Amino acid sequence: MAQMTETTQPLQSALGAHGSGRAGASIHAKGITKVYGQGGVSPFHALGPIDLDIKPGEFVSLIGPSGCGKSTTLLLTSGLEPVSDGTVEVDGKPLTKPISEVGIVFQDHLLLDFRTAMQNVLLQQEIRKLDAEKIRARAEMLFDRLGIRGSENKYPRQLSGGMRQRVSIARALVHDPSMLLMDEPFGALDAITRTQIRHDLEMLWLETKKTVLFITHSIEEAVGLSDRVLVMSQSPGQIVEEIKIDLPRPRPAHLGEYPEFSKYAERIYKIFAKLGVYKF
Amino acid sequence: MATSQDHHIMPMQTTGPNPVIHALGRLYGSFVGSFLIGAVAIAALLGLWQWLAVWFEVPTWLVPKPSDFLGRLVADWQTISYHAGATSLTILEGFALSVIVAVPLALAIVSIAALERGLYPVIVFLNIMPKTVIGPILIIWFGIGPVVAALIVFLMCFFPILVDSMSGFRAVDPRLFYISRSMGATRWQSFWKFRLPAAMPAIFSGMKIGVVKAVEGVIIAEFIASNKGLGFMIMQASSFMDMSLMFAGLIAAAIVALIFNGAMGIAERVLMPWGNAGH
Secondary structure (H helix, E strand, C coil): CCCHHHHHHHHHHHHHHHCCCCCCCCEEEEEEEEEECCCCCCCEEEEEEEEEEECCCCEEEEECCCCCCHHHHHHHHCCCCCCCEEEEEECCEECCCCCCCEEEECCCCCCCCCCCHHHHHHHHHHHHCCCHHHHHHHHHHHHHHCCCCCCCCCCHHHCCHHHHHHHHHHHHHCCCCCEEEEECCCCCCCHHHHHHHHHHHHHHHHHHCCEEEEEECCHHHHHHHCCEEEEECCCCECEEEEEECCCCCCCCCCHHHCHHHHHHHHHHHHHHHHHCCCCC | CHHHHHHHHHHHHHHCCCHHHHHHHHHHHCHHHHHHHHHHHHHHHHHHHHHHHHHCCCCCCCCCCHHHHHHHHHHCHHHHHHHHHHHHHHHHHHHHHHHHHHHHHHHHHHHCHHHHHHHHHHHHHHHHCCHHHHHHHHHHHHCCCHHHHHHHHHHHHHHHHHHHHHHHHHCCCCHHHHHHHHCCCCHHHHHHHHHHHHHHHHHHHHHHHHHHHHHHHHHHHHHHHCCCCHHHHHHHHHHCCCHHHHHHHHHHHHHHHHHHHHHHHHHHHHHCCCCCCCC
């Protein structure tokens, strides 16, 4: 990616001074399934079996209808929920407990009301017992990068929805994880904010090259951000198609500039139509 | 439609607000303003009372004049403040005990399903039961004294604190625990850093109701089961037909209630600064 070199400079220097700039992790999942209430009266088969093969630093989106098990996939790949069957390997090591080299962003910002924006981000440092000065410097750099400078001492309820989500992205990245898990992070935002924050996330990703697993309902978001889009079927979700997105980066606000965009979008619509997700 | 509205709005905008009315409006909204208005209203009421009592020559043993009981408040301030102090201590003991018991119990009930099923019906039954009923039993166990009053206060504020704490602990978004676990938080950390502060507003609203119940209940408890405190003092004054001391006690009780409620308000602001952080 040639255009990367231009944007890499500022962050690399910040990381050179304050952190390691850990590279992205690889995720390898084989035959994972999730059954809730296993052994109970009415077990619910939520997911799978699915296979995932995500390369270090790759941006992969999972797109699919509501309740197809996208969020479950996210929790399984980070060990936050145990798999019912199958195996997950992160960086070649099998997962047995929740990994901590991960940052998570949910649809609701899930910031703590009782901490200011900065305190929310620094919670990572408090709990992980990391170097306070180093993390603070990184946090400030991220506030800068995410355009939320000046909100450090505000409480979440004093911030707009978009700003809260930016704070929660900062929280997910401040400890320099190798993996970023995002569960419909922009789902609750308005269209204008969503387009801007999508671009900001793309720039940040281009610079840091974390492995990103991104869940969305939005075809535009999936195509606009990803290296690869995995399309999932209805519950119990399975991956029905894998689409490589071969568009230059950074991608523009209006994706319609690319004729290829509408081809990708149409492909996904057609898959959904075939699956019966859309009944027109 | 739009034009007719414009006609209505235009003249009002051009005249602008009267500066005197504006200043009064601001005073009305401010704390000092509401304090002043309250003070004036109370003074007017007491003045009217005084005047009516003098005019109709109401005897002091029936309805004392404000000058009588306010005078007693000054003349007998040592006795009254001794009893007010005892009442405050009783409130503090009963309230503190109920917080110490109710909050951990709420967490236990919410966390352990068996406890919820087994214990909660008992708690609901105890809550429905009138608390002062237990007074005579407690007197036999502990003798007449402030301990019994403190225990009744404990029972009075226990339930609101328990119920609100339970709903506070329950309301925490379970996905928050995914985030705490992804940080590698221990159980203790996720309780101390996530769950307890997240439940704090609910616990606090329970505590506020608890304090109101405590200052209400403490006087009744002292009527029946104590040998000091404002309730006891009023009871004694009643047996001597000392009307002005009874009224002075009433005012002292109101002041104690005011102090406790005010202290809760201040504690809330200090402990939960995010609660009143506006948009």
